[in-house]
Amino acid sequence: MKFSESLKKNRDFQHVYKNGRSHANRYLVMYELDNGLDKNRLGISVSKKVGNSIVRHRLTRLIRESYRLNEELFPCGKDIVVIARVAAKGRSCREIESALLHLGRLHKMIQINQ
Template identity: 55%
Template sequence: MKHYHSLRKTKEFQQVYRTGKSKANKYFVLYCMENQLGYNRFGISVSKKVGNSVVRHRVTRLLRESYRLHQSELKQGFDIAVIARNAVKDEGFHKVESALLHLMGLHRLRRDEKH
């Protein structure tokens, strides 16, 4: 399994929430800011409002796998924080993956974007 850097501390998440730009769709809110590190850090937040621990961990696994599959397509040097919304709890992998890619496209994080 390919390793990626992650946001771990509350302070790191708060920094992204405060100073980053946010875009949202039905399933997620994605915050993004430059980090000057030369690599991306990815953080996932799934509230108890989304469901019990089984549901929350499932959503987390789907997000983590979607990010892992597409991290090579992303520009580097960003902190990315994803907040799951309640609507995502009943969705499958492909819906989660397309929602995440949609938000990354809105933030222009993908390398293949011609903007």
């Protein structure tokens, strides 16, 4: 079983934004960067443009849970920042999970046969 931490500090987010690679789809944007550790660090960002605090926290929970359920598919040693887009508002857990896995495949972090 893997264990991931959260990215909390602004400088960590900025480091991933500046040096990481990004891919996007309709609902999410994902930045990834090697961190040199034996675990992943996940950061989630949801702008006020997306909605009020209830909507933003719901999206944060959905993204975190989608990552947790599929954590074993992601390789260790990555800083991952996921940004929710306005289109993600009101989407189901299944749609958010699918978008997250799609971005993982675009970054060539996970291999899933569909």
